Amino acid sequence: MTDRLDAQRRVNRIRAFRAEWDAVRLAGVTTLTSEQHRAIRAFHDDMLRELAARHDVDASDATGQLSRGMQLASFFAAIALTAAIYSLVSRFWGRLDLPLQVTILCAFPLMALVGVEFSARRERTLYVASVLALVAYGTYWLAVVVLSDVLNMPLTPAAIWAGALFGVSLAFPYGFRLLFGVALVALLVAFAGSVFDAADMPWTAAAEHLEIVTGAALALTLVGSRLSRFYPPFASVTRLVGFAVGFAGMLVLSSAGRMSLLPMSSSVAEWFYQVLTVLLCMVALVIAVRRRWDETVYVAAAALTLFLLLRCIDWFWVALPRFLFFLLLAAIAFAWLFVLRRVRGRLVARALA
Amino acid sequence: MTRIAAPAMTIVIVVIAFSGLAGWNRSGQPRLVATLTERELPPSWNAQGLDDESGRQLRIEIEYRHDPLDSRNWLPELRLRAIGFHFNVPTGAPEAADTYAKTPARLAWVVFELDGPAWRDIERRRALQPEAQPAQQRQLQSRLVPVDAGPDFETLLARYPTGHLILRAVVGLTYLMPEHGGPLVYGAIRKIVPGEIAVPSHLRAVLDALPARVEGGPPLPRYEAELAMGRLGIPYLRGVRPLP
Numbered sequence: 391m392t393d394r395l396d397a398q399r400r401v402n403r404i405r406a407f408r409a410e411w412d413a414v415r416l417a418g419v420t421t422l423t424s425e426q427h428r429a430i431r432a433f434h435d436d437m438l439r440e441l442a443a444r445h446d447v448d449a450s451d452a453t454g455q456l457s458r459g460m461q462l463a464s465f466f467a468a469i470a471l472t473a474a475i476y477s478l479v480s481r482f483w484g485r486l487d488l489p490l491q492v493t494i495l496c497a498f499p500l501m502a503l504v505g506v507e508f509s510a511r512r513e514r515t516l517y518v519a520s521v522l523a524l525v526a527y528g529t530y531w532l533a534v535v536v537l538s539d540v541l542n543m544p545l546t547p548a549a550i551w552a553g554a555l556f557g558v559s560l561a562f563p564y565g566f567r568l569l570f571g572v573a574l575v576a577l578l579v580a581f582a583g584s585v586f587d588a589a590d591m592p593w594t595a596a597a598e599h600l601e602i603v604t605g606a607a608l609a610l611t612l613v614g615s616r617l618s619r620f621y622p623p624f625a626s627v628t629r630l631v632g633f634a635v636g637f638a639g640m641l642v643l644s645s646a647g648r649m650s651l652l653p654m655s656s657s658v659a660e661w662f663y664q665v666l667t668v669l670l671c672m673v674a675l676v677i678a679v680r681r682r683w684d685e686t687v688y689v690a691a692a693a694l695t696l697f698l699l700l701r702c703i704d705w706f707w708v709a710l711p712r713f714l715f716f717l718l719l720a721a722i723a724f725a726w727l728f729v730l731r732r733v734r735g736r737l738v739a740r741a742l743a
Numbered sequence: 744m745t746r747i748a749a750p751a752m753t754i755v756i757v758v759i760a761f762s763g764l765a766g767w768n769r770s771g772q773p774r775l776v777a778t779l780t781e782r783e784l785p786p787s788w789n790a791q792g793l794d795d796e797s798g799r800q801l802r803i804e805i806e807y808r809h810d811p812l813d814s815r816n817w818l819p820e821l822r823l824r825a826i827g828f829h830f831n832v833p834t835g836a837p838e839a840a841d842t843y844a845k846t847p848a849r850l851a852w853v854v855f856e857l858d859g860p861a862w863r864d865i866e867r868r869r870a871l872q873p874e875a876q877p878a879q880q881r882q883l884q885s886r887l888v889p890v891d892a893g894p895d896f897e898t899l900l901a902r903y904p905t906g907h908l909i910l911r912a913v914v915g916l917t918y919l920m921p922e923h924g925g926p927l928v929y930g931a932i933r934k935i936v937p938g939e940i941a942v943p944s945h946l947r948a949v950l951d952a953l954p955a956r957v958e959g960g961p962p963l964p965r966y967e968a969e970l971a972m973g974r975l976g977i978p979y980l981r982g983v984r985p986l987p
Binding site: 484485486487488500503504507510526530533538541542543544548555556557559560563564590595598648650651655656 | 753
């Protein structure tokens with residue numbers, strides 16, 4: 391997997407080099423002879439052919455766009471296939487005996503897993519394999535939910551832990567990023583549910599009192615960088631899931647203090663989380679910009695923008711006339727733009743230094 | 744193939760665990776058996792359309808005893824404390840409403856009495872109300888009434904060895920504001936866990952053969968079902984019989 395990523399990076403570098411080289415030649419500052427230029431071009435052509443043959447990389451903009459289209463198509467194919475299996479189960483389920491039901495529920499994800507391995511051996515791009523991996527994961531949850539229903543066994547965090555394990559153990563060897571992200575969400579739900587379960591509370595209370603899942607999500611971001619040793623993109627997926635779930639939880643708690651478990655009144659809890667949200671977003675933004683964590687920059691900026699919008703509505707929607715309210719929003723947006731421009735300016739200056 | 748070994752093992756272990764636990768729950772003598780009717784175990788709300796043969800489920804329907812004073816009678820503060828709730832803030836304190844609204848719900852075992860004195864008492868009170876429900880509608884209501892609750896199944900079973908059903912439930916606190924007759928804090932059942940019971944395929948024929956309800960016809964229950972409590976404290980259906 392890493393080989394293919396490295397190969398794609400090399401292709402991107404070659405394409406960037408060629409574009410820049412053409413511009414340099416047009417400006418007339420080149421000192422290379424035509425033969426030297428042809429030799430470089432031939433070397434890169436050979437390299438591109440070899441990389442395309444060995445790793446099936448995107449050698450041009452057009453193939454890159456097609457690849458993104460194929461990824462989207464794969465995602466919809468996985469959803470449609472899982473929905474088809476779910477509908478099939480609904481259509482005939484009641485007519486089957488329990489042993490047959492259990493066997494079929496176990497067989498769906500197992501067959502999809504065999505399909506993942508089989509297709510991964512045949513295609514390097516892993517499009518079909520990723521579709522089957524999502525189907526395997528979807529049918530895992532189908533099996534758990536339906537078994538819980540037909541056997542009257544209430545769903546517990548143990549089954550969700552197993553779901554997280556299933557997703558992570560399937561995502562790791564093949565490098566399925568979407569599956570890894572979904573499995574991390576399951577991991578957070580399992581952890582928060584287990585905490586409530588251990589306290590003799592319904593595990594579903596984790597969705598009503600968000601502190602555990604929020605704290606766990608933010609803690610998850612700390613292990614993100616360590617995962618890059620196994621497969622670099624997993625580090626960014628971990629940060630994306632951790633910060634997205636963490637900031638979403640903080641935003642909800644900053645508006646709905648009654649969901650907090652802190653021993654303080656709801657209004658004080660809301661103030662506490664409002665201050666904490668701003669601080670954490672700013673810290674995350676600074677760290678992310680310094681370490682070039684693109685996904686974290688997007689999530690933190692989106693969370694901060696949403697937070698400001700929610701606070702403005704909360705504080706000024708009733709108190710101000712509409713035109714003044716929107717003028718205030720525009721003023722805040724300009725101020726935010728000004729801050730971001732200053733940060734960007736410093737980064738550009740640092741890059742040129 | 745070693746790459747799919749871990750997820751394959753996971754699904755196999757999960758399926759074996761589910762089936763094994765369900766089998767163990769149903770093995771041996773049930774810890775409790777209760778015969779209920781369609782009033783307490785009506786068919787699930789999940790409509791079954793042409794494209795849906797997902798299997799039948801029966802819903803465990805109970806009398807929730809939502810009235811605050813009635814709730815304080817069967818679920819007093821002492822029992823709520825035993826379940827795990829704390830009452831450190833006096834109900835008249837300004838922060839009481841906020842504190843008790845934030846208190847997370849808890850899991851507890853609840854003892855239900857079927858068609859006993861508690862149900863007759865509720866019926867009597869309802870009949871005295873000015874906006875009393877029609878008799879036909881009352882004949883469809885569940886007679887499963889909660890009478891006790893606690894954190895331990897065995898203790899409750901020793902206290903109510905026969906004629907009762909003990910089920911796992913989510914219990915939460917509700918705060919009654921002064922303008923609505925408070926200040927008062929009382930416990931209430933939020934839901935039964937599990938709230939629905941699957942009908943095994945060998946019992947389905949009885950339910951499939953039942954006559955459809957006729958609009959305006961007698962609302963009497965059409966069947967009775969035997970609900971057993973297994974070793975793990977999880978209920979399951981043992982039998983269904985049509986009623987004449």
